[in-house]
Amino acid sequence: MSDDPTKDPRKVRDVQREYANDKVRVRWEPAYCIHTARCLTALPQVFDALSRPWVEIDAADADEIAETVMLCPTGALHFERLDGGEQEAAWEPTMVEARPNGPLFVRGRIIVRKEDGELREETRAALCRCGGSSNKPFCDGAHRSNGFRAEGTTKL
Secondary structure (H helix, E strand, O other): OOOOHHHOHHHOOOOOEEEEOOOEEEEEOHHHOOOOOHHHHHOOOOEOOOOOOOEOHHHOOHHHHHHHHOOOOOOOEEEEEOOOOOOOOOOOOOEEEEOOOOOEEEEEEEEEEOOOOOEEEEEEEEEOOOOOOOOOOEOOOHHHOOOOOOOOOOOO
8 A cells, every 4th residue: 555645545635335134234535544442342343454445334233333433533424323223423512622632522513614615514523733734724643653742742
């Protein structure tokens, strides 16, 4: 795979993957995934980065899958209940959490206007604060390799 993030097919804008059964549909947008691994840890029988497909939608019930998707801080994962279950909802009130030496995690009903004027409505997002993302204003994990340190922290 190329070191150039613009050549990585997982980071191409508008690429989406859907995994569905008759109860729930999970949508994954790799361009917004910064690999916090919360899904992998919470429900490894469904979310397994080493398997293809990496989402095994029939390995847990729809409630467990929906609960796990809501742990994703970036909005790379979303769900839609097809069985009449509760749909994804935005947190109230909107909350912003500065991650140590990392992005801003935002939860709530948010609308992000990108530099090109495009609007993205979200319930969760990871916003870049290191300045190095190639997917601004969203985080792409560049803070891990560019030496970013939040004010008041020291380099480890």
